[in-house]
Amino acid sequence: xxxxxxxxxxxxxxxxxxxxxxxxxxxxxxxxxxxxxxxxxxxxxxxxxxxxxxxxxxxxxxxxxxxxxxxxxxxxxxxxxxxxxxxxxxxxxxxxxxxxxxxxxxxxxxxxxxxxxxxxxxxxxxxxxxxxxxxxxxxxxxxxxxxxxxxxxxxxxxxxxxxxxxxxxxxxxxxxxxxxxxxxxxxxxxxxxxxxxxxxxxxxxxxxxxxxxxxxxxxxxxxxxxxxxxxxxxxxxxxxxxxxxxxxxxxxxxxxxxxxxxxxxxxxxxxxxxxxxxxxxxxxxxxxxxxxxxxxxxxxxxxxxxxxxxxxxxxxxxxxxxxxxxxxxxxxxxxxxxxxxxxxxxxxxxxxxxxxxxxxxxxxxxxxxxxxxxxxxxxxxxxxxxxxxxxxxxxxxxxxxxxxxxxxxxxxxxxxxxxxxxxxxxxxxxxxxxx
Numbered sequence: 001x002x003x004x005x006x007x008x009x010x011x012x013x014x015x016x017x018x019x020x021x022x023x024x025x026x027x028x029x030x031x032x033x034x035x036x037x038x039x040x041x042x043x044x045x046x047x048x049x050x051x052x053x054x055x056x057x058x059x060x061x062x063x064x065x066x067x068x069x070x071x072x073x074x075x076x077x078x079x080x081x082x083x084x085x086x087x088x089x090x091x092x093x094x095x096x097x098x099x100x101x102x103x104x105x106x107x108x109x110x111x112x113x114x115x116x117x118x119x120x121x122x123x124x125x126x127x128x129x130x131x132x133x134x135x136x137x138x139x140x141x142x143x144x145x146x147x148x149x150x151x152x153x154x155x156x157x158x159x160x161x162x163x164x165x166x167x168x169x170x171x172x173x174x175x176x177x178x179x180x181x182x183x184x185x186x187x188x189x190x191x192x193x194x195x196x197x198x199x200x201x202x203x204x205x206x207x208x209x210x211x212x213x214x215x216x217x218x219x220x221x222x223x224x225x226x227x228x229x230x231x232x233x234x235x236x237x238x239x240x241x242x243x244x245x246x247x248x249x250x251x252x253x254x255x256x257x258x259x260x261x262x263x264x265x266x267x268x269x270x271x272x273x274x275x276x277x278x279x280x281x282x283x284x285x286x287x288x289x290x291x292x293x294x295x296x297x298x299x300x301x302x303x304x305x306x307x308x309x310x311x312x313x314x315x316x317x318x319x320x321x322x323x324x325x326x327x328x329x330x331x332x333x334x335x336x337x338x339x340x341x342x343x344x345x346x347x348x349x350x351x352x353x354x355x356x357x358x359x360x361x362x363x364x365x366x367x368x369x370x371x372x373x374x375x376x377x378x379x380x381x382x383x384x385x386x387x388x389x390x391x392x393x394x395x396x397x398x399x400x401x402x403x404x405x406x407x408x409x410x411x412x413x414x415x416x417x418x419x420x421x422x423x424x425x426x427x428x429x430x431x432x433x434x435x
């Protein structure tokens with residue numbers, strides 16, 4: 001009973017248990033949404049999402065209430081994100097935006113490496129098993145063609161979906177490793193990038209992975225150079241300014257190109273062709289839909305659905321265009337603002353800044369910026385970036401706190417059991433000193 005009481009009285013132990021409950025709920029939801037992008041035919045219970053979403057929200061809410069210090073700006077911005085995503089869900093019920101409205105604020109104060117390690121424990125085995133089973137014929141394999149190039153899905157719904165999952169998994173791996181990431185990691189990323197281009201023809205994820213490879217090499221070289229001088233590598237102002245400007249430039253470029261697109265202008269037509277008609281489709285969205293605060297329903301047809309219904313293909317691939325029309329101006333501000341918030345909060349951590357900037361570049365072409373089943377980095381927007389994030393060390397610490405003997409309480413009253421007066425005790429003490 002005493003140990004059970006300590007679980008609730010010890011603040012660190014209580015927070016660790018709430019973290020575990022949140023991570024377990026998040027893992028269940030992440031697995032469900034991750035599987036939905038593959039060709040696995042798995043049936044989940046009807047109230048599966050509701051149960052685990054409530055569990056994540058309650059455990060995260062209790063975790064927030066147990067905190068002592070709050071930063072006003074962080075709390076206000078977190079409330080704005082939750083409110084804007086919730087309003088977007090009311091405008092058009094979408095499970096993913098509702099999950100983002102709950103999971104992102106509920107992760108407040110949880111160590112970000114806990115989140116990333118949970119993601120890697122699910123994404124790496126699922127990707128590996130799905131690819132192997134697709135080649136063995138246990139999972140449906142769809143092949144697309146771009147001219148003469150073959151685009152393999154490898155058990156996923158679309159080649160770019162598979163490539164995006166791989167890209168974000170590599171980013172998560174880099175953030176877990178951070179300073180330990182070296183030339184071997186960079187070499188593995190380079191090989192994966194080549195395979196994505198060779199088998200899936202996924203140009204955006206290939207370029208993004210190539211940039212990730214260069215980032216790892218650059219930071220590794222800088223770390224080695226600083227260690228020779230006896231210092232730790234910390235990014236300078238130039239790195240911070242570049243990283244904080246990139247999300248804003250990518251967002252503004254995507255919106256302006258789509259709004260002012262004109263096929264009669266040669267360079268615009270060429271850029272639209274390179275980006276697989278994405279700019280023209282964004283321009284159609286500006287013509288056919290209006291921009292409001294919290295989004296609306298946007299009828300989109302991917303290649304499979306367009307072929308089945310015999311309609312024209314229409315899909316908004318750019319995250320910035322997607323967020324603007326589906327989730328509104330507030331949704332777009334929340335999405336871009338969370339990445340800017342991570343960069344500002346971690347201006348001394350080059351790895352997190354580079355990851356946020358790289359995802360912003362990737363989001364110029366792909367629509368996974370705030371979809372946590374693809375991009376789990378968005379979940380750690382309000383997480384804690386302090387500490388090692390080691391499950392083993394934290395569990396050992398919890399065990400030591402629970403098994404440690406309780407400190408003896410000081411007894412009130414006389415100093416001796418015999419009930420003698422304090423004066424006699426003092427005298428005896430003086431006598432002992434003289435002896």
